[in-house]
Amino acid sequence: ALHRWLPSQVASLGWGTTLILVTPQLSEPLLWSLHSFNRKGLNVQVVVCVRQPAFERTRQQAEVMGIGVHQALWESDLAQLGQGFDPAQPKRFDPAQPKRGGFNGV
Numbered sequence: 001a002l003h004r005w006l007p008s009q010v011a012s013l014g015w016g017t018t019l020i021l022v023t024p025q026l027s028e029p030l031l032w033s034l035h036s037f038n039r040k041g042l043n044v045q046v047v048v049c050v051r052q053p054a055f056e057r058t059r060q061q062a063e064v065m066g067i068g069v070h071q072a073l074w075e076s077d078l079a080q081l082g083q084g085f086d087p088a089q090p091k092r093f094d095p096a097q098p099k100r101g102g103f104n105g106v
Contacts, residue, residue: 025052038066
């Protein structure tokens with residue numbers, strides 16, 4: 001399971017690193033694992049590439065945890081996500097800021 005394998009793979013990443021995970025499914029255990037990375041100072045962004053039941057609920061839960069979750073089912077979805085993305089300027093979730101969409105929308 002990805003949530004067990006991933007921690008050892010990202011252990012050496014430094015504070016402020018942007019971790020972009022592309023996965024077909026975002027499970028509850030994986031979400032909590034990603035949350036621990038966010039708490040250690042990583043900018044965690046997830047691209048879900050398959051339709052997932054209750055995606056919006058999962059996305060909202062992740063947003064509260066400081067994790068950006070995006071759904072990209074088509075190549076055009078990826079292009080839209082990448083518009084305006086500047087990895088040198090990672091964005092953190094700020095509930096006071098309006099959503100802008102794309103990777104900068106967190």
